[in-house]
Amino acid sequence: MELLDDTVADYVDGLSLGANSRLWYQLDGAPAHSVVAARQRLTEMFGENWIGRYGPSRWPARSPDLTPLDFFLWGYIKNEVYSTEVTTVEDLKIRIMRAFDKIKNFAANGALFRKVRNNIMRRCQLCIRVHGGHFENLKI
Template sequence: RILKEQQLYPYHLQRVQSLLIRDFLPRVVFCQWLINMIGQAPQFLRNILFTDEANFSRDCIRNFRNNHIWAEENPHDFFEGNHQYQFSLNVWLGIIDDHLIGPYFLPRRLDGDSYCHLLEELPIILEEVPIQIRQRLWFMHDGAPAHFSIRARRHLDEVYANRWIGRGGYVNWPARSPDLNPLDFCIWGYLKSLIYSRPVEDINDLRNRIVAGCETIKNSPGIFERIRNSMRTRVDACIEAEGNHFQHFL
């Protein structure tokens, strides 16, 4: 009561990617480039194939404070964690226009060769995307070691020439910037909330839940438009923050 009278309210701290001082300028440069491209073509964000990988294990990091069971009596339910038998799946996803691409399941250890194999499969993976979108596609990935392999960069230079974003690309992707990637700031969290609503039984169950969760996201009305709006807001906020953290202002 005293806190309310003093107009003090509880707020949760946000967990963010650590940044180095040298990261600030590349983040601003990228955001300014993106705003310039949007100025020339207002629908430019629809042309970018944002991509990312994530690992899904048997035990997800869960926020137990948000896992409540409502009942007239305490059901004494519980959640099993830290299983002795562990398993996991590496998953690649992409977003372009109003399409969620994937899931594409990756090897346990992603190296330059296995990643380049994925890149070579992209024309097949993207078949569901209308041809007019594919013709003006910009490819984006972050600076992970497998992405920076000579083979992967050579492939992207040959296929996308001056239309790819990444470390060593035509447009540089700023390091440590998951806050600017829709897969990181939206999709992975949403997908994991769908997958881990109940304990995972085995690796096949995990795989099936990932596929089903992606279908749920694909059929979520308006989600891709909201992501594009959030992306534009984040780009503006990043410039306003001079490349520093900005999520607490959103």
């Protein structure tokens, strides 16, 4: 609720009316994110334009990953962070920050985001082709 009321609300308030009318919010299936109060707040904020386990647009818990955070970012960060054994909490923090800095540097010319966008399109096309069923992971 804190995230919705602070970070998300601030972001949405900063959008133009045109952008706001096209906005959709996708919620993961975590039980804490699916409580009645959170679902009610999402409906207040987004109307019918949110996707979730119990939302107006259902997103089954085991549906194919179509979000870049799931299919790209977290895997990339984990590969970078755990390429060798982590020895301390401080080492872990430094590795995480370096991994995100590396992504920022790659993203500077836009090529990384083009690859991620193209991968999203391929995933959506595959999902349509298999009528929402499961399909093999794709590489970027």
